[in-house]
Amino acid sequence: MKWLLNMNMPRSLKQLLESVGHQCRHTGEIGLERASDWVVLEEAAREGEVILTHDLDYGRLLAFSGASKPSVVVVRLSRPTPKNIFERLVAVWSTIEQPLIDGAIVVLEDATVRIRRLPIRLEGLEVKQ
Structure with a gap:
């Protein structure tokens, strides 16, 4: 997999x-x-x-753009150290790999993983102005 770590991710996670x-x-x-x-x-x-x-904003931007790529993993761990992030990714890899390849927003939490496939369809939703 090819990753782009956002500024709020520790650089040591890259290694x-x-x-x-x-x-x-x-x-x-x-x-x-x-x-x-x-x-x-x-x-x-x-x-x-x-x-x-x-950053939760990436999920919102993708939802409203209608885009199917890039995939995003949003880390919402209680202790988001490089080691904990890495270990959590490894633990759920078999669940998230294919959705990430296909296009998805994955929210990585301590006890759960939420996957929302892209593109997110907004048809039928009423938008109040």
Whole structure:
């Protein structure tokens, strides 16, 4: 898997992911440390990467864009240390790998994993103005 770690992810997580064969970049290492969420989404989509973040905004942006890529993993752990994030990803890998390949928003919590496949269809929803 190819990962793009958002600025709020520890850089040391990159080494852990690479140690098990993943390709990984950190936004702070490629000049995107101050980039908007849209720019990070576009970069990840262009490079075929999955965004790893704590930021809930990526899910909202993807939902309203109708896009099917990039996939996003939102980390919502009570103790989000690099080791805990890595171990949780490894523990649920068989569940999340294919959805991430296909296009999904995955919310990674201590005891649960929520998967929302992309694109998110908003037809039939009433929008109040």
